[in-house]
Amino acid sequence: MTASVADPRIDRAADARPTQPRADRSRRRGGKNGARQLGRAIAPTTLLWVLAFAYGFPLLWFVLSSFKPAGDLFSFPLSLLPKSWTVQGYVDAWNSFNFYEFFGNTFLVAIVTTILTVVASCCTGYALAKYDNLWLKIFFVCILATTMLPTEVMLAPTFLVVRDLGMYNSLAGIIVPSILTATGVLMFRAFFLTVPDELVEAARIDGARELSIFFRIMVPISRPIMLTLAIFSFQWRWNDYIWPLLVLNDPSKFTLQIGIQSIVGAQNINWSVLLGASVISIVPLVLLYLVFQKYVMNANINAGLKD
Missing domain, CATH: 1.10.3720.10 (MetI-like)
Known part of the structure; x- marks a missing residue:
């Protein structure tokens, strides 16, 4: 009676076959979870940017207006940046x-x-x-x-x-x-x-x-x-x-x-x-x-x- 010896390459191939679908499923599941989390974060992030702009824009206009000459504050059309910068108001x-x-x-x-x-x-x-x-x-x-x-x-x-x-x-x-x-x-x-x-x-x-x-x-x-x-x-x-x-x-x-x-x-x-x-x-x-x-x-x- 002869003893059969298993080929280690066959065993490794057999062990690797069932793990490939699992890795693919995990990768797809991770991708779906990442996309879902990204979708949930878009709305609050957009809202925060809108609120930051709503609060920050008047403050930015206020600070930049302090560098405008008195004659340019109510000139039409209104401009955010001063046409000529001056610090005379501070002085x-x-x-x-x-x-x-x-x-x-x-x-x-x-x-x-x-x-x-x-x-x-x-x-x-x-x-x-x-x-x-x-x-x-x-x-x-x-x-x-x-x-x-x-x-x-x-x-x-x-x-x-x-x-x-x-x-x-x-x-x-x-x-x-x-x-x-x-x-x-x-x-x-x-x-x-x-x-x-x-x-x-x-x-x-x-x-x-x-x-x-x-x-x-x-x-x-x-x-x-x-x-x-x-x-x-x-x-x-x-x-x-x-x-x-x-x-x-x-x-x-x-x-x-x-x-x-x-x-x-x-x-x-x-x-x-x-x-x-x-x-x-x-x-x-x-x-x-x-x-x-x-x-x-x-x-x-x-x-x-x-x-």
Whole structure:
């Protein structure tokens, strides 16, 4: 009896035959899935481009118009690009109307208020999230109730308090009422609620005191929330118009938005100067966002825990 020896080439060919249709089916299935995903992405991508154009085109026209001479702003037909570029509007805006004083006052108010707002909101949000106390719950309800009231409703009582405290017609009258905001407290409270209680308990077991837990553990991990609130607070104070208009009476203490409004005359408007001043007013906000956007909402609250 002779033993038959199988040819390895035949076995490899036999093994390869059934896999070829599977590869073809997988390739076709992958192609169909890719085409389906591409079709689903076309509509939202198109919508985003339309929205970006709708928001960006007026801003682009506004910025480019600030480089046009006053005589070309209302020339017909209208043109997007300036026929002759000029920065005279920026020069006149900065040198006239004490614009540099308005800029400095606004920058001081925005920086001081932002720092105090972040500190106060961080402390308040941590207390409301990690301490179980009846008075803290009542205080949280009161803070939450302020978000349900229009700003115009609170202007009159806030003005009376500022006047009675002797802060009328001063930058302190703008800063102090804006320190504690319901939005900042809610942001920090929501963030600290997501921090595991085991992290706090582990620090207490190791002998850390409450202030040490707050400053050495909670504050570092809440840095993204701090930067987010700092950007919002700086923007709020930089663009604030109604409250400084009520509190300030001395032109040397006017903020930027009131200063821009003072450029608008009763009889005529120097549009070139007004556009230049408006573009200057938005430059700090753009730079602030470009510098800090990568730090926003990038928290890792489980960094101090082990599995």
